[in-house]
Amino acid sequence: MCGRYVMARAAGDLVALGGGLLPAEGVELRPNWNVAPTADVPILLEREDAGVVRRELHVARWGLVPAWAKELSVGSRAFNARSETVTSKPTFRSAVRARRCAVPVEGYYEWKAPEAGSKGPDGKAAVKQPFYVHPAGGGDGEGPVIWFAGLYEWWKDAEAEARGDDPWVLSTTILTMPSPADEEPGVLGELADLHDRLPVPLSPTAMDSWLSPDKLGSADEAAALVDETTGQAYDVARGWVLRPVGREVGNVRNNGPELIAPPAEVQDALV
Incomplete structure (x- = not known):
């Protein structure tokens, strides 16, 4: 997951x-080293206008809110979508x-459960260890980013509309x-050992197909595109690196570049 x-x-x-453009209204992003669900995040999407396809960067709330939802809080339970049931x-x-959209990330955190009965350096039962997963040559503000396959929706907030605010x-x-x-x-074996779910990364070619603004005619067509997209994911993930980080990442109040630095004591414990 x-x-x-x-980001x-x-x-x-x-x-x-x-390879996109900024929308006319612009986009303002703040550095965030501990992005959590419901936060504002950048997404890349394609739109067709008068026969011209434009790839644009926008800011969205992380957690999908379908158009039929009665309240915004629905999105807090929909920050991931399983490819098998999407x-x-x-x-x-x-x-x-x-x-469909692409969600750029510099890297993501995942927690590895200890082996049953294992002990930590203090002799006590071992606890989960957070890892930072990032592309080789990136992850620290430079180099490549990971583009995850994503979806987006527009939801109309009736209460905001009643107040005269932008409801969308x-x-x-x-x-x-x-x-x-x-x-x-x-x-790949390290990722398997880390968690039983993997966010789906996009190669440049897969991103072109995934972002196409064409509306698919059936669930079968959508399933075929999902299969095509997941089919190339492991090849992209082979270019990733895992490194242990401090447990401070577990608290969303902690936010700074120090979160992605591997603590010396963790490194020593894993040697």
């Missing part, structure tokens, strides 16, 4: 990396056919899939 991640890039950097689950099935809320979710098998070599 993906429940926390890092500290400027909007212009993401546009350059993703074409049939009411929350996601409309978006996967017509409103743009929201997003990240697609996940089963992790690689344990016996996979290299980083």
